Amino acid sequence: MKFEFRPYRRAFRQPLQTSQGMWAIREGIILRLSNAQGQTSYGEIAPIPWFGSETLAAALNFCHQLSGQINSATIAAIPANLPACQFGFESALENLVGPVSPPPAIAQSLLLPSGNAALDAWKPFWEEGYRTFKWKIGVTELPRELEICKALSLDLPPGAKLRLDANGGLTPQQTIAWLEACRAFPIEFLEQPLPPTDFATMLDLSERYPTPIALDESIASLEQLRTCYNQGWRSIFVIKPAILGSPGNLRTFCQTHPIDAVFSSALETEIGRQAGLRLAAKLGNPDRAVGYGTSHWFQDSGVEDFDRLWQSL
Numbered sequence: 001m002k003f004e005f006r007p008y009r010r011a012f013r014q015p016l017q018t019s020q021g022m023w024a025i026r027e028g029i030i031l032r033l034s035n036a037q038g039q040t041s042y043g044e045i046a047p048i049p050w051f052g053s054e055t056l057a058a059a060l061n062f063c064h065q066l067s068g069q070i071n072s073a074t075i076a077a078i079p080a081n082l083p084a085c086q087f088g089f090e091s092a093l094e095n096l097v098g099p100v101s102p103p104p105a106i107a108q109s110l111l112l113p114s115g116n117a118a119l120d121a122w123k124p125f126w127e128e129g130y131r132t133f134k135w136k137i138g139v140t141e142l143p144r145e146l147e148i149c150k151a152l153s154l155d156l157p158p159g160a161k162l163r164l165d166a167n168g169g170l171t172p173q174q175t176i177a178w179l180e181a182c183r184a185f186p187i188e189f190l191e192q193p194l195p196p197t198d199f200a201t202m203l204d205l206s207e208r209y210p211t212p213i214a215l216d217e218s219i220a221s222l223e224q225l226r227t228c229y230n231q232g233w234r235s236i237f238v239i240k241p242a243i244l245g246s247p248g249n250l251r252t253f254c255q256t257h258p259i260d261a262v263f264s265s266a267l268e269t270e271i272g273r274q275a276g277l278r279l280a281a282k283l284g285n286p287d288r289a290v291g292y293g294t295s296h297w298f299q300d301s302g303v304e305d306f307d308r309l310w311q312s313l
């Protein structure tokens with residue numbers, strides 16, 4: 001197969017603020033495979049190094065050393081320390097060999113801006129049909145965030161769901177404060193309150209409070225997902241397929257372990273997004289919205305013509 005790749009840079013409309021800092025530009029790689037029959041397909045490598053995936057430089061290095069050709073054996077042999085590459089190449093190969101249907105329509109969770117801005121931001125999206133909203137916490141002081149969160153949950157119409165994501169930025173005391181506060185206003189789940197090193201505390205808290213805790217940063221790779229499952233995690237798993245690794249291995253794991261999985265965006269382009277949504281439709285918990293309501297964070301959202309996207313790079 002012929003293999004080409006083009007790096008991309010996409011600016012966020014406004015930098016995304018998380019407890020881990022500001023994110024202003026999303027960088028990644030679009031790859032294109034072509035076979036002797038003249039068929040082509042696309043894949044996306046969208047690393048998030050601070051989540052534990054390879055860096056963009058490592059992914060570019062891997063692409064460069066292939067010198068324009070690749071076969072399915074090479075794709076199957078991509079090492080586990082290049083999980084975003086595994087995802088990009090394997091999904092491109094799947095798109096090349098099989099007829100690709102567009103991902104089915106699934107309910108999306110909408111990522112709100114952090115802080116006070118969330119209080120008004122949800123309204124137009126509610127009108128558009130969104131019913132699940134996600135808000136980043138651990139960004140400003142705890143009492144202020146608790147206040148905003150309470151106001152937000154009172155404002156949201158019946159039928160709305162709110163999830164909170166701390167990106168591992170809370171202390172155990174702050175996590176308990178959130179879980180206590182959430183007794184008074186319903187939250188769908190509290191995502192990654194503590195860093196992955198605090199797994200035991202999260203496991204303990206997940207068994208003591210009615211508000212479910214979800215793991216995200218803790219399960220950035222399939223190996224970590226397997227480890228957390230084996231250590232007894234039975235609450236929610238937030239899966240970012242774009243950085244988790246081989247889609248085939250993920251399918252095998254989910255089909256043999258009945259986990260409560262919420263599939264989620266790595267803020268990739270439409271190419272990685274559609275590949276992720278196809279997995280979500282097959283493997284995710286159908287009662288939970290998927291975390292792919294992120295297109296509005298980019299200027300160039302909604303480019304669904306992959307050839308056009310490729311030409312623009």
Ligand code: MG
Nearest residue numbers: 165167191216
């Ligand atoms: Mg998260």
